[in-house]
Amino acid sequence: MALFPLEEFSATIAANSPDPVLETGFEEHRIEAYEQGYKAGWDDAAAAQAEEQSRVSADFARNLQELSFTYHEARSQILNSLKPLFTEMVSKVLPTLAQGNLPQTIVDEVLTVASDQTDAEIEIVISPANRPALEHLLEGLTSLDVNIIEESTMAEGLAYLRFSDSEKQIDLTSVLTGVSQLVEGFFAQQEKVAING
Numbered sequence: 318m319a320l321f322p323l324e325e326f327s328a329t330i331a332a333n334s335p336d337p338v339l340e341t342g343f344e345e346h347r348i349e350a351y352e353q354g355y356k357a358g359w360d361d362a363a364a365a366q367a368e369e370q371s372r373v374s375a376d377f378a379r380n381l382q383e384l385s386f387t388y389h390e391a392r393s394q395i396l397n398s399l400k401p402l403f404t405e406m407v408s409k410v411l412p413t414l415a416q417g418n419l420p421q422t423i424v425d426e427v428l429t430v431a432s433d434q435t436d437a438e439i440e441i442v443i444s445p446a447n448r449p450a451l452e453h454l455l456e457g458l459t460s461l462d463v464n465i466i467e468e469s470t471m472a473e474g475l476a477y478l479r480f481s482d483s484e485k486q487i488d489l490t491s492v493l494t495g496v497s498q499l500v501e502g503f504f505a506q507q508e509k510v511a512i513n514g
Contacts, residue, residue, distance in 0.1 A: 415474050427439055427455075439462060440478070445469055447476070472490045475488050
């Protein structure tokens with residue numbers, strides 16, 4: 318006989334005891350939430366890094382373009398400032414040098430031939446403007462049989478050397494024309510490059 322009825326705790330304990338299924342589900346939910354948070358953080362970091370990389374790449378490309386533009390602009394300005402100098406050289410300085418050097422070039426050629434053919438008669442056909450300088454250079458070469466023939470229609474940069482069995486042309490005018498064309502072609506090409514970028 319029981320004086321006091323005692324409460325049965327085993328049922329309550331069983332009811333309040335954690336359900337292994339519920340506890341496993343809670344743990345899985347917690348791990349899943351952690352993974353989602355970790356993934357979201359990682360995605361944010363990757364997006365921020367990609368954005369920063371894109372910005373750096375754009376800045377770098379812009380800086381390269383500015384440098385390239387500055388280089389081409391400076392190069393174009395330098396070439397434009399040099400063009401009159403080269404044009405003057407080709408049109409005035411080089412012809413004067415060529416005219417001054419033609420008599421020496423003729424004498425050098427005559428001496429070369431005379432060393433091989435000691436008894437060769439030599440005719441030099443030149444412009445009348447070149448005769449005084451040529452005669453001056455030939456004054457000391459009395460052992461050579463040289464006949465100077467003036468041809469009024471010849472250019473000042475042109476001469477013909479006739480030997481007993483051959484003829485040679487010295488044409489500094491053509492050389493100057495070729496140099497002039499090269500300079501003009503170079504600057505024309507640079508202008509095309511500057512226009513087309």
